Amino acid sequence: MPALSSRITDLNEGGSDGWEVFYRARAMVAAGEKVTELTIGEHDIGTDEAILDAMYTSAKGGHTGYAMVPGVDALRDVVAERVTKRTGVATTRDNILITPGGQAALFAAHMAVCNPGDTALFIDPYYATYPASIRAASAEAHAIQTRADADFRPSRAAVEEAARLPRARSLLINSPNNPTGTVYPRQTLEMLAGVCTQNDLWLISDEVYDTQIWQGEHLSPRALPGMAERTLVIGSMSKSHAMTGSRIGWIVAPPSAIDALIDLATTTTYGVPGFIQDAALFALSQGAQVENAVADPYRRRRDLALSILADQQIVTAIPAQGAMYLMLDIRATGLSGRDFAEKLLDARRIAVMPGESFGRSAAGHLRVALTVDDARLAQALRELCAFAATIAKAA
Numbered sequence: 001m002p003a004l005s006s007r008i009t010d011l012n013e014g015g016s017d018g019w020e021v022f023y024r025a026r027a028m029v030a031a032g033e034k035v036t037e038l039t040i041g042e043h044d045i046g047t048d049e050a051i052l053d054a055m056y057t058s059a060k061g062g063h064t065g066y067a068m069v070p071g072v073d074a075l076r077d078v079v080a081e082r083v084t085k086r087t088g089v090a091t092t093r094d095n096i097l098i099t100p101g102g103q104a105a106l107f108a109a110h111m112a113v114c115n116p117g118d119t120a121l122f123i124d125p126y127y128a129t130y131p132a133s134i135r136a137a138s139a140e141a142h143a144i145q146t147r148a149d150a151d152f153r154p155s156r157a158a159v160e161e162a163a164r165l166p167r168a169r170s171l172l173i174n175s176p177n178n179p180t181g182t183v184y185p186r187q188t189l190e191m192l193a194g195v196c197t198q199n200d201l202w203l204i205s206d207e208v209y210d211t212q213i214w215q216g217e218h219l220s221p222r223a224l225p226g227m228a229e230r231t232l233v234i235g236s237m238s239k240s241h242a243m244t245g246s247r248i249g250w251i252v253a254p255p256s257a258i259d260a261l262i263d264l265a266t267t268t269t270y271g272v273p274g275f276i277q278d279a280a281l282f283a284l285s286q287g288a289q290v291e292n293a294v295a296d297p298y299r300r301r302r303d304l305a306l307s308i309l310a311d312q313q314i315v316t317a318i319p320a321q322g323a324m325y326l327m328l329d330i331r332a333t334g335l336s337g338r339d340f341a342e343k344l345l346d347a348r349r350i351a352v353m354p355g356e357s358f359g360r361s362a363a364g365h366l367r368v369a370l371t372v373d374d375a376r377l378a379q380a381l382r383e384l385c386a387f388a389a390t391i392a393k394a395a
């Protein structure tokens with residue numbers, strides 16, 4: 001066959017996409033083995049019945065044809081209202097593009113602001129799809145390293161150095177952060193906004209975990225002075241409303257950027273199914289109660305996990321301030337996150353993500369998704385700690 005494009009074959013730079021442990025665990029489950037899966041950010045609950053009823057009613061009511069490419073007006077209005085209320089920045093439907101999930105929004109955002117060959121910056125550790133999403137837009141992906149002992153927040157020096165790279169065009173940030181659970185304080189966001197302004201960069205702010213805050217508060221950098229004109233916010237209902245499979249999210253951006261993004265959507269997704277948009281509209285109109293019901297178990301499990309980890313010294317938890325994961329430092333075992341995760345899966349049938357899947361800064365760490373019931377999570381964490389102790393002792 002003729003050659004595929006290097007754009008697509010080099011998405012992962014010929015290396016792995018970082019999901020091996022997840023795929024192996026899934027294969028084990030498919031083969032009938034019992035594995036405790038603490039890998040991807042998939043809820044252990046389904047989408048709320050009432051939201052599904054709204055989806056069904058909409059589909060039965062005839063919303064099964066092509067929907068408006070930018071999103072239906074009513075949904076764009078509700079998202080705009082929500083953003084205005086949560087950030088204080090006046091936002092209208094012209095600032096909103098409805099997308100099939102945050103992932104499509106991440107790709108579209110980079111397509112919108114990067115020319116081929118431009119450099120797109122992001123903070124390491126990062127959500128595993130970031131580098132390939134950037135490369136898919138024919139831009140160069142450049143990771144800015146952080147340190148575990150600085151709570152994985154980027155330093156001004158590191159961000160400024162990256163911002164001065166030739167053709168640096170955008171900076172992608174994610175607070176609350178996947179995988180670390182770090183929530184950036186105002187000071188960090190002001191520093192990042194300052195560097196973007198001084199170096200004329202776009203800021204792409206991935207806020208898909210903005211309803212999952214355990215400590216501190218969520219601040220959208222679009223609300224900082226002068227930032228609305230250079231910020232694209234990525235939103236999603238996957239995490240906030242347990243709607244991962246519905247594929248629904250949005251981009252908040254200046255109207256001229258939204259206009260351009262609508263042209264892109266016309267050639268890629270051609271919009272989001274109308275019945276999904278109607279379900280999203282219904283869900284967003286239910287107020288915070290639905291979101292809290294989705295978020296509360298993660299808060300509870302985070303506290304439970306921290307109390308279990310406090311009983312030993314080998315595995316150290318990074319106390320997540322938000323999101324549905326916990327990062328564990330397993331460097332005391334002498335193993336890499338990858339080796340530990342592979343061995344843990346084989347020996348104990350517990351699947352966690354190696355820190356390395358999320359970048360160099362997370363080496364020697366594991367990401368545990370808090371996505372099983374409390375008793376099973378507690379049991380898995382106790383086993384993980386016992387396993388770590390065995391390895392540390394043997395070393």
Ligand code: PMP
Nearest residue numbers: 041101102103127178236238249
């Ligand atoms: N950003 C982050 C940080 C994520 O963790 C995820 C999903 N795990 C996404 C974006 C994409 O989510 P979705 O496409 O389901 O909206």
